[in-house]
Amino acid sequence: xxxxxxYTGGKQAAPVLLKGLERLEYRGYDSAxxxxxxxxxxxxxxxxxxxxxxxxxxxxxxxxxxTTGIGHTRWATHGAPSDVNSHPHxxxxxxxxxxxxxxxxNFAELKSELTAHDVHFTSDTxxxxxxxxxxxxxxxxxxxxxxxAVTRLIGSxxxxxxxxxxxxxVFAVRKDNPLVVGLGSNENFIASDFAAALEYTHDFVQLxxxxxxxxxxRAVTFYDANGKSAVKTPYRVDWDISQAEKDGYPHFMLKEIxxxxxxxxxxxxxxxxxNEIVLDRIQFxxxxxxxxxxxxxxxxxxxYHAGIVGKHFMEKYCRIRVNCELASEYIYSDPxxxxxxxxxxxxxxxxxxxxLAALRLAKKRGSHxxxxxxxxxxxxxxxxxxxxxxxxxxxxxxxxxxGYTTQVAALYLIGLKIAKIKHTVxxxxxxxxxxxxxxxxxxxxxxxxxxSDIKSYAEKFSDRKCVFFIGRGTDYAASLEGALKLKEIxxxxxxxxxxxxxxxxxxxxxxxxxxxxxxxTQSDLYTKMLSNIKAVQSRDGTVVAVSSQANTKISxxxxxMLVIPVCDDDVTPILTAVTLQLFAYYTxxxxxxxxxxxxxxxxxxxxx
Numbered sequence: 272x273x274x275x276x277x278y279t280g281g282k283q284a285a286p287v288l289l290k291g292l293e294r295l296e297y298r299g300y301d302s303a304x305x306x307x308x309x310x311x312x313x314x315x316x317x318x319x320x321x322x323x324x325x326x327x328x329x330x331x332x333x334x335x336x337x338t339t340g341i342g343h344t345r346w347a348t349h350g351a352p353s354d355v356n357s358h359p360h361x362x363x364x365x366x367x368x369x370x371x372x373x374x375x376x377n378f379a380e381l382k383s384e385l386t387a388h389d390v391h392f393t394s395d396t397x398x399x400x401x402x403x404x405x406x407x408x409x410x411x412x413x414x415x416x417x418x419x420a421v422t423r424l425i426g427s428x429x430x431x432x433x434x435x436x437x438x439x440x441v442f443a444v445r446k447d448n449p450l451v452v453g454l455g456s457n458e459n460f461i462a463s464d465f466a467a468a469l470e471y472t473h474d475f476v477q478l479x480x481x482x483x484x485x486x487x488x489r490a491v492t493f494y495d496a497n498g499k500s501a502v503k504t505p506y507r508v509d510w511d512i513s514q515a516e517k518d519g520y521p522h523f524m525l526k527e528i529x530x531x532x533x534x535x536x537x538x539x540x541x542x543x544x545x546n547e548i549v550l551d552r553i554q555f556x557x558x559x560x561x562x563x564x565x566x567x568x569x570x571x572x573x574x575y576h577a578g579i580v581g582k583h584f585m586e587k588y589c590r591i592r593v594n595c596e597l598a599s600e601y602i603y604s605d606p607x608x609x610x611x612x613x614x615x616x617x618x619x620x621x622x623x624x625x626x627l628a629a630l631r632l633a634k635k636r637g638s639h640x641x642x643x644x645x646x647x648x649x650x651x652x653x654x655x656x657x658x659x660x661x662x663x664x665x666x667x668x669x670x671x672x673x674g675y676t677t678q679v680a681a682l683y684l685i686g687l688k689i690a691k692i693k694h695t696v697x698x699x700x701x702x703x704x705x706x707x708x709x710x711x712x713x714x715x716x717x718x719x720x721x722x723s724d725i726k727s728y729a730e731k732f733s734d735r736k737c738v739f740f741i742g743r744g745t746d747y748a749a750s751l752e753g754a755l756k757l758k759e760i761x762x763x764x765x766x767x768x769x770x771x772x773x774x775x776x777x778x779x780x781x782x783x784x785x786x787x788x789x790x791x792t793q794s795d796l797y798t799k800m801l802s803n804i805k806a807v808q809s810r811d812g813t814v815v816a817v818s819s820q821a822n823t824k825i826s827x828x829x830x831x832m833l834v835i836p837v838c839d840d841d842v843t844p845i846l847t848a849v850t851l852q853l854f855a856y857y858t859x860x861x862x863x864x865x866x867x868x869x870x871x872x873x874x875x876x877x878x879x
Contacts, residue, residue: 273300273358273372274344275450276467277431277441280458280488285332288342291460291467292322296868300344302357305329306368306433307340313368313435317357338488339439341431341461343370349378350395360399362406363391366435369405371398372463373427373448381423401430413437417444417483418498427624431461443484449622449650452476452484452491454505459486465508466665476503477648506648510665522866524668524760528852529719532712534673535845537662538680539708546702548688553641553657560692563613566593567638568682569601569629570617573675573755577617579748580844581682587841588690588704598625602632614638615685619666619674621649630654643681645674659685668867670759672852675752676845683708683842707839714836715849722853724833728815729857732786738763739780739812740851741770741803742790749844750790753851760869761859770803783811788851792819792835792843804828817850819843 274295278287288305303325304317314335318324322344329335343358350356359368375381378397381404386392390403404423409416413434421428427447434440443450443461453460453468453475460468461484465475478484481496493501520526542549566585568578575597582593596606598616602625608614614633618626621644630651634640642655645663652658661677687704690696696704732738738757740750750767757765768777770789781787787807791800804814805828816822816829820837833854835846859866 273346273463274467275341275370275372275429275431275461275463276343277341277370277433277443277461277486278458279339279439279441279486280455281338282458283332283336284338284340285329285335287471288340289322289326289329289332290470291462292325292342292344294467294469295344295462295464296322300346301352302345302347302354303343304345304357304359305332305335305340305342306359306361307335307337308433308435308438309335309337311435311438313361313365313433315359315361315368317354317359319352319354319357339433339441341368341370341433341441343431348374349397356394356396358398360394360396360402362402364406366409367402367405368433369398369402370431371401372429372450373446375400375424375428376426377424397426401428405432413440413442414483414485414494414498417442421446421481429463439487441486443478443486445478445482446480447624447627447650449620450478452478452486454491457488459488459491461486469508469510473508474505475508475648476505477653508647521860522668522856524670524672524856524866527666527668527672528849528856530664531673531676531849532715532719534661534663534677535680535715536712537664538677539684539711541662542684543705543709546705548684548691548705550659550684550688553659555688555692557692559639560689562611563591563689564611565613566591567601567606567608567612567614567633568593568595568617569598569614569626569633571598571623571625573671573752574617574619574623574626574678576748576752576755577675577678577682578615579751580679580745581615581686583745583748584683584841585686585689588686588696589693590695591689596629598623598629601629606632606636608633608636608638610637610639612638614640615643615682616640616651616655617643617678618649618651619645619661619663619671619678621646621651623651627651627654641685643678645677669869670756670855670866676848679845679848680708680711704839704841707842711842711845714838714846717836718846718849725850725853726857728831728833729854730861733761733858733861735763735784735786737780737785738765739785739787740765740767740790741773741787741807742767743770743796743799744793745841745844746790746793746796746847749847749851750788752848753788753790753855756852756855757858760855760866761862761864762869763858763862770800773803773806778806778810781807781810781812785810785812787812787814788817788854789814789829790817790847791822791825792817792838792847793840794819794821795840797822797825801825801828817847
């Protein structure tokens with residue numbers, strides 16, 4: 272969940288580390304620090320708060336001289352945010368500095384053992400135990416010492432290390448936490464995300480679990496878990512660093528909302544050949560499709576909400592029972608799955624810890640797995656049997672936008688592909704839905720061309736303490752995502768309810784001044800939603816309808832209305848999502864919130 276950057280090369284390390292940490296701000300953090308080797312000493316500067324405070328404290332890095340170092344942004348798990356608890360952590364003798372993402376589950380036992388040997392700790396973190404353990408185990412050989420150390424660690428970790436007596440060397444090791452090596456020209460990098468080093472190189476190596484890397488400016492050596500030299504094949508990241516800039520937008524989130532037409536084009540169009548859907552190298556044919564008795568869709572947060580949309584679509588057109596599960600619950604539910612179950616795992620980052628664990632459990636029990644992810648060579652992409660990339664491009668804002676809508680588009684493609692093979696959708700309906708997907712970018716552009724009504728209602732509701740979202744069918748699925756967006760970035764309490772459940776208790780929450788967004792894009796449910804809206808209004812609640820063009824007569828009843836472009840009912844969730852993203856964004860903007868980096872949240876959740 273935190274950010275790691277390490278550098279060794281011909282430049283002064285500290286400014287490079289600071290810039291790398293800035294690229295990782297989107298991951299979420301509450302403190303930051305850097306450490307640099309200089310003349311056989313490790314000098315570190317750390318601070319609670321933002322990277323801007325660290326930059327000020329280090330005078331832009333000029334207070335730390337040296338060409339090898341490591342940096343970190345921390346999101347507190349063990350110990351409150353503070354200068355002392357910030358990374359990097361130094362060993363008691365000052366010879367080792369460590370940055371760590373993940374959780375060391377047995378840190379208390381290790382700390383007790385080391386304390387008994389007169390090792391003194393200064394922080395409340397689990398991570399400091401790594402630095403002290405390295406000092407305790409060091410035998411003159413860093414690779415051998417690292418191998419001994421990781422055998423003592425239980426938990427998940429991505430670790431970057433510098434050693435005072437290895438002046439131009441950065442060491443790294445990982446287990447169940449992302450860590451890449453960037454290969455430059457007479458300089459090399461480690462990072463928790465390639466965005467941190469993308470300004471300097473486009474060539475990266477993904478470390479596997481148990482791998483150790485040794486980096487000097489001119490060479491990188493890899494070792495497997497047994498300490499044997501390993502050969503790694505680099506992959507090239509074609510994203511440009513400019514894609515990770517704001518390009519004149521006030522926030523990354525708004526920029527990424529406006530990038531959705533391109534993101535969906537990149538996700539859908541390359542997979543459509545004539546009227547045939549070709550899902551990269553995923554082998555779908557009558558033999559393996561007809562063996563599928565159930566589909567499990569697994570994800571967290573917005574990915575889970577995308578899965579609910581996919582469930583509705585697939586059950587309708589594939590006629591296969593679909594189960595949508597929260598990854599954090601799936602791994603502890605003793606799931607019933609086997610070779611007759613297709614498991615779709617969804618993650619924007621491809622590193623979500625709960626989702627990765629769910630994937631591995633599903634595979635272990637015989638299920639065929641397909642990953643829907645945005646980041647190439649991520650852990651989930653590599654572990655799944657097959658992968659369908661969403662091609663959304665880098666997503667920097669913590670609250671996902673284009674990541675979510677491209678996941679929904681990918682699920683539609685998979686659903687249509689299966690339905691076509693199973694002959695559970697007519698040729699005419701298949702062609703209609705495929706055309707709708709291909710036309711979706713233009714429809715989003717139409718929506719984005721005039722957002723004045725969305726901004727107006729956002730301003731009107733920005734002072735509310737609570738906002739409800741209601742809908743039926745796929746509108747309920749879209750409501751879940753709309754409520755999540757609002758609560759994530761505006762800090763307004765927002766809840767989504769299946770509209771038919773209002774009468775079963777939740778209508779007691781409606782009172783004068785309560786704002787409700789009622790989604791009404793499913794024409795066959797119009798009369799049912801009309802009754803729900805009237806029920807809310809009869810309790811003095813204010814209702815703004817989010818309507819399709821076919822249902823605009825709801826304006827005669829609702830207190831206000833937002834209308835999405837003309838669209839087939841079965842694919843409206845994408846347009847509804849864009850509308851509600853903008854509503855959440857402008858509500859948060861009116862409230863003066865830190866939209867791209869909302870409090871307590873991280874972009875990539877790599878711990879349970």
